[in-house]
Amino acid sequence: EPEVTQTPSHQVTQMGQEVILRCVPISNHLYFYWYRQILGQKVEFLVSFYNNEISEKSEIFDDQFSVERPDGSNFTLKIRSTKLEDSAMYFCASSASWTGFNEKLFFGSGTQLSVL
Amino acid sequence: SQQGEEDPQALSIQEGENATMNCSYKTSINNLQWYRQNSGRGLVHLILIRSNEREKHSGRLRVTLDTSKKSSSLLITASRAADTASYFCATDAQINDMRFGAGTRLTVKP
Numbered sequence: 001e002p003e004v005t006q007t008p009s010h011q012v013t014q015m016g017q018e019v020i021l022r023c024v025p026i027s028n029h030l031y032f033y034w035y036r037q038i039l040g041q042k043v044e045f046l047v048s049f050y051n052n053e054i055s056e057k058s059e060i061f062d063d064q065f066s067v068e069r070p071d072g073s074n075f076t077l078k079i080r081s082t083k084l085e086d087s088a089m090y091f092c093a094s095s096a097s098w099t100g101f102n103e104k105l106f107f108g109s110g111t112q113l114s115v116l
Numbered sequence: 117s118q119q120g121e122e123d124p125q126a127l128s129i130q131e132g133e134n135a136t137m138n139c140s141y142k143t144s145i146n147n148l149q150w151y152r153q154n155s156g157r158g159l160v161h162l163i164l165i166r167s168n169e170r171e172k173h174s175g176r177l178r179v180t181l182d183t184s185k186k187s188s189s190l191l192i193t194a195s196r197a198a199d200t201a202s203y204f205c206a207t208d209a210q211i212n213d214m215r216f217g218a219g220t221r222l223t224v225k226p
Contacts, residue, residue, distance in 0.1 A: 004158075031212065042218035043159065043204060056213035091158055100146040100211035102166055107151075107158035 002026045004108035006092050012114045013082055021077045021111045023092030032075045033093040033105065034067065036060075043091070049075065082115045089113075120148070120188075120205035120217040128223040135192040137220040139205030140185075146208060148181055148188050153202045153219070162190075162203075197226045 005024045013019050025032050034046040047057045049067050066078045075094075079086055089112050093105040120139045129135055139148070147166045151159040165172045165181045165188065172179045178191040192199055202219040 033214070035216075043153075043216040045213055045215050048212040050212070056210055058213070089156075093159075098211045099149075099208050099214045102147050102164060104149060104161040104164055105151075105159070105206075105214060107160070109158045110156075 002106075004092055004094055004106050006090075006108035006111050008111060009109065010112045010114070012116065015084060015115055016081050019079050019082055019113065021079075021090050021092075021113070023075045023077075023108055024073050025075055025092065025094030026106055027073070029094035029096050029106070031055075031095045031098060031103075032067075032069070033095075034077045035091040035093065035107075036088040037091065037110075038088045046077070079113075082113075084115050087113055087115045120207050120215070122203065122205055122217045122220040124220060125218065126221045126223070128225065129195055131195060131197055131224055131226050133195055133224075135195050135199070135222055135224070137190045137203050137222070139188045139190070139217060141188075141205075141207045142186065145183075146211070148179075149206045149214070150177075150179060150188075150190050151204045151206060151216070153204065155201075159204065159216075192222075195222075195224045197224050200224045 032049045037043045047061045048055045064080045089110045091110045092108045095103040097103040123138045149164045150162045153159045176193045181188045204216045204219040206214045206216045208214045
């Protein structure tokens with residue numbers, strides 16, 4: 001079964017450093033998402049992306065965050081200057097169409113980001 | 117913001133028993149989806165119910181939706197130890213911003 005892959009599985013960084021989290025969505029999917037989950041807490045929506053543009057973003061997704069589809073296969077999340085509270089598991093997801101059109105999300109296994 | 121909220125937060129049952137989890141949401145929806153998460157892993161889609169549907173079945177899963185009460189329930193029948201996981205409902209009021217609740221942590225004891 002096709003799957004979403006994320007790299008790295010773990011990332012440790014110093015506060016104030018920039019990090020880039022990488023994702024390869026399912027190849028024929030056109031809609032991409034980032035979520036995060038602080039340990040034991042809810043899964044929080046960050047951003048959705050389609051046709052090289054952000055389609056929705058949450059209040060969490062401030063100017064410190066950016067997303068990019070640098071080529072035909074990768075989808076990245078950049079955090080410009082990490083804070084301690086950015087420590088979380090970050091999940092990438094993709095879908096074949098809009099979730100509002102009754103499409104399901106396919107999630108990767110996540111990148112555990114630890115900011116020291 | 118639009119999101120599902122699951123209840124209870126944690127549920128512990130014996131193998132063979134049924135598990136029922138509830139979800140409430142705040143505004144109108146296009147559909148409601150249930151996902152499962154094994155510890156430390158990504159979420160896996162279980163079942164989707166559209167806003168014009170009232171009940172849906174998939175194997176041992178049964179989902180109901182009451183749009184007048186803005187609530188849904190997920191029933192897992194004849195539970196197994198392998199069903200131990202966290203279960204999340206998700207909804208989107210916009211077209212592409214699926215939002216999740218805090219989940220129900222289900223423990224099935226052998």
